[in-house]
Amino acid sequence: MGFLLKIILFGVALYGLWKTFRHWKGLFDRFVGRPEVPPQRPSAPPQAPPNPQPPAAPARKVVVEDTVQCAGCGAYISTAAEKCGHCGRPRP
Numbered sequence: 733m734g735f736l737l738k739i740i741l742f743g744v745a746l747y748g749l750w751k752t753f754r755h756w757k758g759l760f761d762r763f764v765g766r767p768e769v770p771p772q773r774p775s776a777p778p779q780a781p782p783n784p785q786p787p788a789a790p791a792r793k794v795v796v797e798d799t800v801q802c803a804g805c806g807a808y809i810s811t812a813a814e815k816c817g818h819c820g821r822p823r824p
């Protein structure tokens with residue numbers, strides 16, 4: 733009886749360890765994003781994703797912002813502007 737109890741307790745302990753491992757592994761995978769890469773190169777993947785994003789966002793903002801030539805004075809105004817800042821003519 734005592735032996736059986738030990739086996740059951742051992743099984744419960746193993747189950748708890750497995751659940752704890754799965755829990756933390758799930759958290760780890762959620763933060764890292766790619767479960768296969770960290771075992772190979774632990775330092776590279778966490779640094780690589782954040783780097784391309786910050787430079788891309790400002791660059792894209794500058795590139796995407798379109799300008800329209802004002803029909804009145806010929807100045808290039810942003811498409812976001814409702815009217816020309818030079819002559820006040822409404823944007824075409």
Ligand SMILES: [Zn+2]
Pocket residue numbers: 802803804805806807816817818819820821
């Ligand atoms: Zn103008």
